[in-house]
Amino acid sequence: MTxxxxxxTDVLVIGGGIAGGYAAIKAADAGASVxxxxxxxxxxxxxxxxxxxxxxxxxxxxxxxxxWMDMIGQVGEHVNHREWTKAGFVESHDRxxxxxxxxxxxxxxxxGTLFRKTAKLGPAKTLFMEPAKVxxxxxxxxxxxxxxxxxxxxxxxxxxxxGKVVGAVGFGIKGTALTVIECKSVVLATGASGMKGPHWPxxxxxxxxxxxxxxxxxxxxxxxxxxxxxxxAEKPADxxxxxxxxxxxxxxxxxxxxxxxxxxxxxVSQRGTLFLELEFEAHAGRAPIQFHPExxxxxxxxxxxxxxxxxxxxxxxxxxxxxxxxxxxxxxxYAAGDALGSMASGATYAAMGLSSANCTxxxxxxxxxxxxxxxxIDQTSITPEQIEETRTRILAPMERKGGYSxxxxxxxxxxxxxxxxxxxxxxxxRLQATLTLIExxxxxxxxxxxxxxxxxxxxxxxxANMVLNAExxxxxxxxxxxxxxxxxxxxxxxxxxxxxxxxLIGEQxxxxxxxxxLVPDEWKPDLSRPYVExxxxxxxxxxxxxxxxxxx
Numbered sequence: 001m002t003x004x005x006x007x008x009t010d011v012l013v014i015g016g017g018i019a020g021g022y023a024a025i026k027a028a029d030a031g032a033s034v035x036x037x038x039x040x041x042x043x044x045x046x047x048x049x050x051x052x053x054x055x056x057x058x059x060x061x062x063x064x065x066x067x068w069m070d071m072i073g074q075v076g077e078h079v080n081h082r083e084w085t086k087a088g089f090v091e092s093h094d095r096x097x098x099x100x101x102x103x104x105x106x107x108x109x110x111x112g113t114l115f116r117k118t119a120k121l122g123p124a125k126t127l128f129m130e131p132a133k134v135x136x137x138x139x140x141x142x143x144x145x146x147x148x149x150x151x152x153x154x155x156x157x158x159x160x161x162x163g164k165v166v167g168a169v170g171f172g173i174k175g176t177a178l179t180v181i182e183c184k185s186v187v188l189a190t191g192a193s194g195m196k197g198p199h200w201p202x203x204x205x206x207x208x209x210x211x212x213x214x215x216x217x218x219x220x221x222x223x224x225x226x227x228x229x230x231x232x233a234e235k236p237a238d239x240x241x242x243x244x245x246x247x248x249x250x251x252x253x254x255x256x257x258x259x260x261x262x263x264x265x266x267x268v269s270q271r272g273t274l275f276l277e278l279e280f281e282a283h284a285g286r287a288p289i290q291f292h293p294e295x296x297x298x299x300x301x302x303x304x305x306x307x308x309x310x311x312x313x314x315x316x317x318x319x320x321x322x323x324x325x326x327x328x329x330x331x332x333x334y335a336a337g338d339a340l341g342s343m344a345s346g347a348t349y350a351a352m353g354l355s356s357a358n359c360t361x362x363x364x365x366x367x368x369x370x371x372x373x374x375x376x377i378d379q380t381s382i383t384p385e386q387i388e389e390t391r392t393r394i395l396a397p398m399e400r401k402g403g404y405s406x407x408x409x410x411x412x413x414x415x416x417x418x419x420x421x422x423x424x425x426x427x428x429x430r431l432q433a434t435l436t437l438i439e440x441x442x443x444x445x446x447x448x449x450x451x452x453x454x455x456x457x458x459x460x461x462x463x464a465n466m467v468l469n470a471e472x473x474x475x476x477x478x479x480x481x482x483x484x485x486x487x488x489x490x491x492x493x494x495x496x497x498x499x500x501x502x503x504l505i506g507e508q509x510x511x512x513x514x515x516x517x518l519v520p521d522e523w524k525p526d527l528s529r530p531y532v533e534x535x536x537x538x539x540x541x542x543x544x545x546x547x548x549x550x551x552x
Contacts, residue, residue: 004169004178004387009035009148010374012168012183013367014155014209016042018051018356019337020189021138022095022363023370027187028145030371035181036142037150037170039204039458043135046191046205047338048359052131053254054106055124055353056096057089061116064123065089071122072354075273076346077485077535078500078525083324084315084342087365088358095360096127102137104129107250115250119351120272126353128253134356153179154458155208156394158186158216159386164331165216166380169390173454176398178391182382184374185332187366188213192227192338193317193469195414197309199231205311206462207469209339213319214468218328219504221341221517222316223469223476224487225348226423228276231307233288254352258293260303262286271537274313274349276488278305279424280540306418310469313486314355315344320504320517325369326362332373336366343502347485397460400450406459409445410466413438417470426477427490435474441467471512476503479514483539493541495531500524 011027013020016038024036038045057063065086072085100106107115107128116125142149155170167182190209194202210220231237260268262281268289270277278289282305289303311317319328319335321342326334335341337359344358345351397403417423422434446464451457480503482496483489500519505512525534531545 004180004391006180006182007035008182008379009033010184011187011367011370012037012181013187013189014168015046015189015191015339016149017046017048017189017191017337017359018135018138019339019359019363021135021142022360023187023189023336023367024142024147025138025145026364026367027371028142028147030368032371032374035148035150037153037155039152039154041151042149043132043139047201048135049132050201051134051356052128053353053356054096054127054129055351055357056092056127058093063125067123071119071124072345072350073525074536075121075348075350077348077495078346079343079484079502079519080346081343082523084344087324088344088354088361091361092357095357095364099134099137102141104133104137107253109250115253117253117352121350124351126351150179154461155212156461157390158212158333159382159390160216160330161380161383161386164380165333167382169387169394171394171454171457173458176395176454176457178394180382180387182379184377184379185334185370187370188319188335188339189337189363190339192311194308195310195417195466195470196410197307198236199229199307202308202311207465208462209335210318211465211468213328213333213335214507216333217330218333219320219506220318220472221320221502221504222312222318222343223472223505224480224503225312225316226486227308227311227313228274228279228305228424228486229308230278230303230305233302233304236304252297256293256298258291261290261292263288276424276486278303279420282420283425305420305424309414309418310466313345313349314338315342315358317341324365326366327369334366334370336362347487397449397451397457400448403448403450404445406449406451406456406463409441409449410463413441413463413466413470423473423477425488425490428478431474431478435471435478438467438470438474442471472505475512475514476505479503488539490541493539494543495535497527
């Protein structure tokens with residue numbers, strides 16, 4: 001039996017993107033010893049290398065906080081967590097100044113003033129920088145502070161003793177020797193939860209953090225609000241760099257502009273941000289959808305959905321925080337970035353750069369809080385029994401002579417979850433039918449997956465986490481009996497003010513349970529306003545209440 005490698009640290013950061021980098025830096029600045037571990041390579045994993053926009057609020061630049069907050073509330077359909085939204089705005093300028101100090105250059109006009117692009121749906125303004133620059137700078141800053149960075153290791157389990165997190169266990173992809181890390185606190189910065197969709201660069205983001213936090217006793221939120229990024233029908237796996245980022249001209253910053261037409265040649269109305277227009281057109285029998293660009297920056301193309309299969313809109317899904325430092329409610333466990341269900345943008349993603357700015361803010365808060373907590377407690381040792389039990393569970397697929405390959409199970413999962421009529425245009429009967437299949441996979445296929453080497457072992461555990469993510473999404477979609485933002489139910493096609501709430505998913509006695517967490521009354525919109533003013537974007541088959549019904 002291969003001997004495990006045991007390490008000790010005050011703060012363990014899992015994930016090396018923007019949020020993880022910031023968490024590690026701030027934890028080290030607070031005096032903690034810090035280890036950061038990543039499935040790939042810090043600054044080259046997840047979505048962070050593709051970030052080229054950063055939303056910065058600054059009153060000295062003429063920005064009005066109330067106007068920015070109102071924009072997010074309206075676009076996010078009034079289920080944004082206003083404290084997280086505000087923190088992301090108010091603290092974004094401090095993070096911006098740090099990034100500039102560390103060497104990140106933001107796009108400027110010829111006269112040297114910053115180029116700020118105004119959002120289509122409100123006053124928020126976005127800065128732009130070169131892709132991959134921010135996570136690279138954060139890696140340099142972390143190393144300069146003595147952060148111990150471990151690459152190409154997958155953490156599978158958080159270890160809990162006496163109700164608090166005391167460590168984590170995983171393995172590398174070059175061998176099956178366990179990596180055991182004793183720590184006083186953990187920051188999950190593991191990114192979003194995808195299902196290895198064909199286009200958006202989330203192939204390493206398989207819901208690992210959500211799965212670990214869920215098993216450790218934390219609640220998960222935001223699984224019903226789906227990310228509708230499309231991709232090219234001709235080359236669905238081609239993440240076209242020019243299409244995404246454009247050239248050096250300021251007017252080309254951000255996604256290319258243009259309009260959509262359906263198969264009948266009609267122009268498709270667009271909300272002005274990522275929404276479900278393609279899926280609605282497809283469901284009405286008017287696909288394929290053509291993108292017609294403005295100018296010559298990119299060529300036109302046929303678009304299809306599912307590019308970000310299995311992922312929620314930015315800032316929606318992840319660990320539900322019990323405070324404004326990303327604390328999960330489990331002593332010693334924090335979350336940041338896309339692993340934190342901050343709901344900072346509500347039910348719809350409102351503006352470019354909101355996500356990256358939020359990652360810096362939540363990463364800084366979680367890293368600092370994790371270090372402060374670590375300084376107040378003594379290290380609790382991981383017991384040999386915990387290590388042996390975890391070893392048996394992690395390495396079990398290597399002991400099986402046969403069963404189901406993780407690739408086959410993943411393909412099956414994608415086949416069940418990818419059709420637009422499952423997660424995008426939902427219906428209770430279809431959700432329940434798909435859930436029955438996912439439950440079968442959970443109970444019969446996942447326990448019988450096998451692996452021939454360390455690489456396949458990683459795929460086995462990623463697949464198990466994706467199946468758990470699928471179950472969460474289906475149950476959350478069933479639980480929320482209304483439509484709101486990027487959650488649309490054909491059988492409940494209208495917004496329901498009783499659902500000014502968040503869905504929390506937890507585990508009790510081995511069962512997945514869901515509950516409703518109401519938005520505070522003071523955060524709700526003025527319910528005396530007409531429905532069509534509170535919710536400006538119309539949905540298919542939506543039933544609009546009368547003024548009398550609204551008043552009641």
